[in-house]
Every structure is written in C-alpha cells, then in structure tokens.
Amino acid sequence: SYELTQPLSVSVALGQTARITCGGNNIGSKNVHWYQQKPGQAPVLVIYRDSNRPSGIPERFSGSNSGNTATLTISRAQAGDEADYYCQVWDSSILFGGGTKLTVL
Amino acid sequence: QVQLVQSGAEVKKPGASVKVSCKVSGYTLTELSMHWVRQAPGKGLEWMGGFDPEDGETIYAQKFQGRVTMTEDTSTDTAYMELSSLRSEDTAVYYCAKSSGSYYDSFDYWGQGTLVTVSS
Numbered sequence: 001s002y003e004l005t006q007p008l009s010v011s012v013a014l015g016q017t018a019r020i021t022c023g024g025n026n027i028g029s030k031n032v033h034w035y036q037q038k039p040g041q042a043p044v045l046v047i048y049r050d051s052n053r054p055s056g057i058p059e060r061f062s063g064s065n066s067g068n069t070a071t072l073t074i075s076r077a078q079a080g081d082e083a084d085y086y087c088q089v090w091d092s093s094i095l096f097g098g099g100t101k102l103t104v105l
Numbered sequence: 106q107v108q109l110v111q112s113g114a115e116v117k118k119p120g121a122s123v124k125v126s127c128k129v130s131g132y133t134l135t136e137l138s139m140h141w142v143r144q145a146p147g148k149g150l151e152w153m154g155g156f157d158p159e160d161g162e163t164i165y166a167q168k169f170q171g172r173v174t175m176t177e178d179t180s181t182d183t184a185y186m187e188l189s190s191l192r193s194e195d196t197a198v199y200y201c202a203k204s205s206g207s208y209y210d211s212f213d214y215w216g217q218g219t220l221v222t223v224s225s
Contacts (some may be wrong), residue, residue, distance in 0.1 A: 033211035035150075042200055042218055043142075043150065048211035086150050090209045093166055094140070094152040 004087055004097035011103045018074040020100045022087030025068060032070040033088045034063060036081075037099075043086065047072060077104050107131035109201050109216035116222045122189040125219045127201030134182040138204035140212065141175060141186045143197040153186070153199075157208035164208075191223045 012018035140155030154165035202212035
C-alpha cells in the first residue's frame with residue numbers, strides 16, 4: 001500500500017523560511033493537498049493540488065511537487081504558523097501523511 | 106457561507122455503537138462529496154470513508170469496512186457516520202469534511218469535530 005512520509009518536526013526562526021516535505025513513491029504524479037491544524041481546532045486547507053492556495057491563505061504559503069517529494073514552503077514564518085501540517089493524496093484510497101509539527105523559534 | 110456543524114461529544118462503552126451527525130448549511134448535501142476523518146488523541150488524521158456523487162457510492166477505508174456506515178438525510182442536509190463494535194482504540198475526534206470538488210479532491214471545509222470516548 002502507498003505510504004506518505006513526513007518529518008516529525010521542523011523548526012524555523014521567526015521571519016525565515018520553513019520547508020515541510022512529504023515523501024512518497026512517484027508522488028509527483030499525484031495531486032497533493034496540505035492542511036494546517038492548530039491545537040484543539042479542525043484542520044484548515046492551505047494548499048490544494050500541489051501549489052494552489054485557497055482564498056484567505058497568505059501568499060507566504062506555497063507548494064511544489066516533483067519526483068518522490070512534495071514540499072510545503074512557508075516564507076517569513078510567523079509565530080501564528082506554529083501548527084501541525086499534514087499532506088494528503090489519493091492512491092486507491094485517501095491517505096494522510098503522519099504530520100509535521102512546525103515550531104517557530 | 107458553507108458551515109458543517111457536528112453533534113456533541115459522546116461517551117460509549119466498549120461494544121456499543123455511536124452515531125455522529127454533520128449538518129450542512131450553505132450547500133445542498135446532494136451536491137457534495139462528504140467524508141469522515143478521525144484523529145485519536147495525540148495522533149494524526151485518518152480517513153474513514155466518503156461519498157462519491159459521480160457513481161452514487163459510499164467508499165469506506167478498508168480498516169473500517171464492516172464496522173462503519175455513512176448515510177445522508179437529504180431532507181435536512183445532514184450526514185451521519187455510525188461506528189459499531191466500539192473499542193478503546195476508537196476514542197478520537199471525528200470530523201466530517203467536504204470535498205472541494207470531486208471525490209478525489211481536497212477537503213475545503215471541516216466540521217468542528219466530535220469527541221467520542223470509549224470507556225468502560
């Protein structure tokens with residue numbers, strides 16, 4: 001079965017760029033979606049179909065997908081970006097990555 | 106404005122069933138692909154199943170087949186998820202989530218979540 005691999009945690013200095021990866025076999029051939037989840041809240045869609053931002057999501061959030069790795073990039077990281085981030089794909093079933101905790105230092 | 110409003114927290118004994126509701130406003134349920142996702146305490150997101158409006162079928166994750174039933178009441182625009190034979194490992198927050206387009210698309214709106222606690 002298909003698996004998605006995310007780092008457990010990523011740290012970024014305030015104002016710098018954070019990159020969160022999502023690995024999977026030939027993931028570049030799939031549509032990847034990204035969600036942000038803050039403690040006690042429901043997930044929020046931040047990137048859909050690899051690189052598209054829903055309305056209301058800051059331009060600081062961007063996505064890319066190629067080969068075996070999809071990447072969520074958060075530019076000019078803010079304290080409010082601290083959250084868990086999940087990637088999601090469809091491969092015979094809907095799958096989520098294990099999630100990455102982003103810490104803004 | 107789309108809103109998904111779920112029913113309140115539940116406490117169930119092992120072996121019992123639970124039925125969680127998700128009331129949709131701002132859309133007609135028949136226009137949607139509605140899914141259910143759960144999250145155990147301190148764990149990640151786990152997809153349980155969803156409705157594919159193109160072929161009119163509900164597809165369940167293999168892990169839950171035989172134990173979960175997802176239904177819809179189109180007269181009230183309310184979706185339901187029933188999970189049976191509950192065990193302690195089913196303790197989780199259960200979310201309904203609306204697909205942004207087809208069955209295969211991202212989830213652009215989520216309910217607020219319903220905590221289900223399974224404990225003797």
